[in-house]
Amino acid sequence: xxxxxxxxxGIRSAPNIEEVLNFGHAMKSSSPTVNIVLLAALWLASxxxxxxxxxxxxxxxxxxxxxxxxxxxxxxxxxxxxVRTLGKPTVSWRDENILVYRWVKCRGVLLWVIAGYNSAQAxxxxxPQEFAxxxxxxxxxxxxASEVLEKPPLKSFxxxxxxxxxxxxxxxxxxxxxx
Amino acid sequence: xxxxxxxxxxxxCQAKKRWxxxxxxxxxxxxxxxxxxxxxxxxxxxxxxxxxxxxLLLRVxxxxxxxxxxxxxxxxxxxxxxxxxxxxxxxxxKIRAATLRFLSGDTRKxxxxxxxxxxxxxxxxxxHAPISTSAxxxxxxxAVCPRWSVEVPANTWLVYAGTLYxxxxxxxxxxxxxxxxxVDQRRAEVRDESGQAEEIAKQWLPGLGHMSVQxxxxxxxxxxxxxxxPPGK
Numbered sequence: 001x002x003x004x005x006x007x008x009x010g011i012r013s014a015p016n017i018e019e020v021l022n023f024g025h026a027m028k029s030s031s032p033t034v035n036i037v038l039l040a041a042l043w044l045a046s047x048x049x050x051x052x053x054x055x056x057x058x059x060x061x062x063x064x065x066x067x068x069x070x071x072x073x074x075x076x077x078x079x080x081x082x083v084r085t086l087g088k089p090t091v092s093w094r095d096e097n098i099l100v101y102r103w104v105k106c107r108g109v110l111l112w113v114i115a116g117y118n119s120a121q122a123x124x125x126x127x128p129q130e131f132a133x134x135x136x137x138x139x140x141x142x143x144x145a146s147e148v149l150e151k152p153p154l155k156s157f158x159x160x161x162x163x164x165x166x167x168x169x170x171x172x173x174x175x176x177x178x179x
Numbered sequence: 180x181x182x183x184x185x186x187x188x189x190x191x192c193q194a195k196k197r198w199x200x201x202x203x204x205x206x207x208x209x210x211x212x213x214x215x216x217x218x219x220x221x222x223x224x225x226x227x228x229x230x231x232x233x234x235l236l237l238r239v240x241x242x243x244x245x246x247x248x249x250x251x252x253x254x255x256x257x258x259x260x261x262x263x264x265x266x267x268x269x270x271x272x273k274i275r276a277a278t279l280r281f282l283s284g285d286t287r288k289x290x291x292x293x294x295x296x297x298x299x300x301x302x303x304x305x306x307h308a309p310i311s312t313s314a315x316x317x318x319x320x321x322a323v324c325p326r327w328s329v330e331v332p333a334n335t336w337l338v339y340a341g342t343l344y345x346x347x348x349x350x351x352x353x354x355x356x357x358x359x360x361x362v363d364q365r366r367a368e369v370r371d372e373s374g375q376a377e378e379i380a381k382q383w384l385p386g387l388g389h390m391s392v393q394x395x396x397x398x399x400x401x402x403x404x405x406x407x408x409p410p411g412k
Contacts, residue, residue: 091406094405
């Protein structure tokens with residue numbers, strides 16, 4: 001494709017790689033005004049687009065579903081029973097007697113395009129969504145409280161844990177556990 | 180007479196300017212040397228002296244195809260054979276690149292390094308070959324490279340975590356010898372050189388009290404990450 005003084009409408013919709021590759025030639029043969037407009041169009045053509053995926057696919061870990069938690073009875077279910085049923089936890093917060101099951105789902109994909117002087121690059125990046133099932137036991141290793149939560153992406157894991165602990169601070173019985 | 184004195188004055192002025200230029204040059208050179216990325220310290224940093232952080236002393240031994248290669252050969256050139264990462268309570272054990280510190284040029288070449296960490300926590304150490312071509316690949320490697328857990332007990336200011344022995348495959352650098360590109364996970368291990376560590380600590384980290392030996396334990400993918408609340412939280 002040959003670029004002329006009038007900017008083709010194609011650049012606004014979907015520039016293909018061939019068009020982008022020919023961009024340099026157009027720049028050389030155009031006036032400064034056209035060059036500025038072309039550069040602006042090039043800048044607009046670069047960017048990213050978030051595409052949500054209808055059914056979030058798992059990226060990491062195993063999801064804990066509400067239906068799996070019917071066996072948990074406050075003051076009755078033991079830590080051992082919980083681990084036997086739910087499997088090995090991702091994290092054991094030993095001095096708080098809290099277990100964490102963590103999983104990551106793909107919220108969507110990010111389509112990115114970077115157009116340069118005479119080339120372009122594009123790709124897809126998974127956008128993760130992190131979840132955790134937190135389960136707290138008392139000093140006698142009996143089930144006390146639990147919750148499935150989505151971890152805010154910008155919050156550190158430690159801060160996320162501390163906030164949850166503080167919300168369930170009643171009846172805290174810290175316990176030291178061996179590594 | 181006047182001509183002579185003005186000539187002398189001009190010469191003096193020139194000499195002064197020359198001295199000033201030399202001083203400026205020397206100052207700039209000193210600043211450049213100080214800021215050239217040298218992590219080597221001549222004594223314990225202020226954070227250690229103020230008992231804000233504990234010293235996690237470790238040694239790294241890298242072996243490239245049967246030959247011992249210094250893990251951190253230069254403080255200026257990016258010629259390291261290994262990248263070290265650390266995970267803590269706040270990262271949920273997730274590994275991030277660690278800021279390694281060194282005691283001296285010689286100890287650095289022998290692989291001795293230390294991390295400043297908060298006491299009373301469980302940490303996760305990781306090691307992989309250095310990659311300078313892709314930041315994504317570099318970050319992704321932390322999840323699959325050899326990892327260890329190590330505990331820094333509360334009120335302990337000096338901990339020896341062991342010697343990380345990291346053998347693996349290498350490739351030729353453009354300049355210099357072979358560089359580690361892949362750690363052999365099956366052969367990677369932690370060795371106990373606490374005797375040497377004591378000597379190093381005595382020489383370079385005096386006044387930190389008893390050195391606690393907490394050899395790092397291998398952490399396999401799928402193992403539960405143990406976390407301990409940071410003091411005061």
